[in-house]
Amino acid sequence: MSAVQVWIVDLVLSPSQVDRCDAVLDAAERARADRFLRPADRARFRASHAALRLVLGDALGLAPADVELAAGAGGKPELAGPARGAADFNLSHSGARALIGLTRGAAIGVDVEAVRPIADALRIAAAHFAADEVTTLAGAPRSAVERRFFGLWTRKEAVVKALGSGLSLPLDRFSVSVPPEAPRLLRAVGDASWNLDGPWSLAEVDCGRDHVATVATRSAEAEITCHRLPDDWPDHLG
Numbered sequence: 383m384s385a386v387q388v389w390i391v392d393l394v395l396s397p398s399q400v401d402r403c404d405a406v407l408d409a410a411e412r413a414r415a416d417r418f419l420r421p422a423d424r425a426r427f428r429a430s431h432a433a434l435r436l437v438l439g440d441a442l443g444l445a446p447a448d449v450e451l452a453a454g455a456g457g458k459p460e461l462a463g464p465a466r467g468a469a470d471f472n473l474s475h476s477g478a479r480a481l482i483g484l485t486r487g488a489a490i491g492v493d494v495e496a497v498r499p500i501a502d503a504l505r506i507a508a509a510h511f512a513a514d515e516v517t518t519l520a521g522a523p524r525s526a527v528e529r530r531f532f533g534l535w536t537r538k539e540a541v542v543k544a545l546g547s548g549l550s551l552p553l554d555r556f557s558v559s560v561p562p563e564a565p566r567l568l569r570a571v572g573d574a575s576w577n578l579d580g581p582w583s584l585a586e587v588d589c590g591r592d593h594v595a596t597v598a599t600r601s602a603e604a605e606i607t608c609h610r611l612p613d614d615w616p617d618h619l620g
């Protein structure tokens with residue numbers, strides 16, 4: 383059984399709060415933030431990375447600025463330095479919301495998506511998802527297709543992100559249950575470059591009406607506790 387913490391973060395901050403976020407980022411994060419053209423995207427990147435440092439620092443007994451991060455083999459961020467291997471985590475952001483998943487000893491992936499109008503959900507699903515997922519989605523009432531599409535997307539993306547291999551896992555080679563069915567991994571075709579064997583736990587995260595989110599862990603069972611950072615969370619960055 384894995385104990386999993388999921389943190390929901392509001393990314394809409396005042397300019398002074400964004401400055402406080404910036405102060406705890408490392409040089410690589412600042413360089414990435416500077417590459418965003420739109421100030422709102424830049425601010426949300428800074429906010430989500432500062433929130434990740436706050437959550438990780440709290441779990442590890444470190445100041446947010448002292449958390450050392452590096453990219454793993456598939457590009458998945460992981461702890462580096464003295465805290466290397468002390469926790470497994472994953473970050474996702476969409477619109478004004480970020481989601482952080484934190485556990486120990488099990489690979490974890492999280493994905494949050496803002497539910498937004500999408501005219502060609504079934505065409506996108508047919509182009510990228512597994513045939514059984516597309517069939518189930520196509521049977522949904524029209525009014526439910528968008529929310530179920532994004533829910534399905536977060537389930538697949540959370541699995542991909544737990545694996546950490548980025549785009550190398552073809553999304554039509556594994557299937558998950560489609561909302562409103564409870565989330566679970568249904569079928570996977572492995573090959574040498576990626577492997578979905580072994581137990582998985584998938585769970586929906588309630589992020590409010592406008593977002594859908596999933597957490598996936600490579601463990602037989604996961605005890606998930608959901609938390610929300612307080613509105614004044616940037617004041618706790620130190």
Ligand SMILES: CC(C)(COP(=O)(O)OP(=O)(O)OC[C@H]1O[C@@H](n2cnc3c(N)ncnc32)[C@H](O)[C@@H]1OP(=O)(O)O)[C@@H](O)C(=O)NCCC(=O)NCCS
Nearest residue numbers: 456457458459473474475493535538539543546547548549
């Ligand atoms: C890396 C990837 C998994 C991120 O997904 P995304 O939905 O664009 O963005 P999210 O906000 O959920 O996640 C981004 C965060 O994931 C983390 N991340 C980066 N590379 C990762 C990897 N290989 N594995 C897991 N997490 C990763 C980072 O913390 C990143 O935050 P940052 O960009 O601010 O540094 C994505 O680019 C990808 O490769 N997706 C493949 C699957 C796909 O095409 N899905 C489409 C619909 S199902």
